[in-house]
Amino acid sequence: MSERPSAQTIAAITGTDPRDLALYHEALTHGSSGAGDYQRLEFLGDRVLGLVIASELFRRFPKAHEGDLSSRLHALASGETCARIAQRLDLNALVRFxxxxxxxxxxxxxxxxxxxxxxxxxxxxxxxxxxAARAFIVKEWGEMIDGQVAAPKHPKAALQEWAAAKGRKPPEYRLIRREGPDHAPRFRVGVTVGKLAEAEGEGASKQAAEKAAATALLDILTQEEKK
Structure with a gap:
C-alpha cells in the first residue's frame, strides 16, 4: 500500500491547505485496501464537478442554447476527461490499494x-x-472550457447523423469481448453501418469503447470520401 499523502502533498494538488486530512485520505483509498473507500466522496464530487462546470459554461457562453451547453458539459465532465486530468496530477500513485x-x-x-x-x-x-472546490476545478478545467469554441459533438451522434444523411442504416454496435477484473475492465466493441464499413474500439467502459469505435469508423468514412 502507498503511504498516506501529507498535508503538503494535498495542498500542492488542490491549491488549498487541508483542514481535515482524513477526508483526503478517504478520497485516495480504494476498496481493495480493506479500509473505508472513496465511493461516497466520489458521489458528492461528481455532483460538485457538474454544477461548477455547468455554471462556468452558463457564464462564459451567454449566447449558447441548452443543447450546446449540455454537449459541452457532457464532454468536460466525462470519465475520459476526468481520467486525463487525474493522470496529469498522478493521483493513482497516491491511492492505497x-x-x-x-x-x-x-x-x-x-x-x-x-x-x-x-x-x-x-x-x-x-x-x-x-x-476552494470551484477554484480547483476552474484551474484544472479552465483552458478546456475556454477552448471549446464550438460545442463538441459526441462521435456516436456524429456517426448516426452521417448515416442518416447518406440514407444508410443506423450504426449497429456489438460487444466483442470484456477482459480484466471488475475494478479495471477493458471492453472491445465493433460498429458497422450496414455492409458499408466497420471498425472497432476499446475502452474502460462499454460506452467508452463504443465512442472509440464510432470515432474510428468516422475516420475511415472520412478518408473514403476524400478519395
Whole structure:
C-alpha cells in the first residue's frame, strides 16, 4: 500500500491547505485496501464537478442554447476527461490499494483515476467549501472550457447523423469481448453501418469503447470520401 499523502502533498494538488486530512485520505483509498473507500466522496464530487462546470459554461457562453451547453458539459465532465486530468496530477500513485488490486493493474485504471479525482473534489468541498472546490476545478478545467469554441459533438451522434444523411442504416454496435477484473475492465466493441464499413474500439467502459469505435469508423468514412 502507498503511504498516506501529507498535508503538503494535498495542498500542492488542490491549491488549498487541508483542514481535515482524513477526508483526503478517504478520497485516495480504494476498496481493495480493506479500509473505508472513496465511493461516497466520489458521489458528492461528481455532483460538485457538474454544477461548477455547468455554471462556468452558463457564464462564459451567454449566447449558447441548452443543447450546446449540455454537449459541452457532457464532454468536460466525462470519465475520459476526468481520467486525463487525474493522470496529469498522478493521483493513482497516491491511492492505497490492496495487493490484489495492484497486481490487477489498479494503478493504471482510467476508471479508478476518474473516480479518485471526483472523490478528491468531494473531499475538498466538504473540507474547505465551495470556493476552494470551484477554484480547483476552474484551474484544472479552465483552458478546456475556454477552448471549446464550438460545442463538441459526441462521435456516436456524429456517426448516426452521417448515416442518416447518406440514407444508410443506423450504426449497429456489438460487444466483442470484456477482459480484466471488475475494478479495471477493458471492453472491445465493433460498429458497422450496414455492409458499408466497420471498425472497432476499446475502452474502460462499454460506452467508452463504443465512442472509440464510432470515432474510428468516422475516420475511415472520412478518408473514403476524400478519395
Amino acid at each position: 490492496g495487493t490484489q488490486a495492484i497486481g490487477d493493474g489498479g494503478r493504471y485504471s482510467d476508471n479508478i483515476a476518474a473516480d479518485v479525482l471526483e472523490a478528491l473534489i468531494g473531499a475538498l468541498w466538504l473540507d474547505c467549501g465551495e470556493a
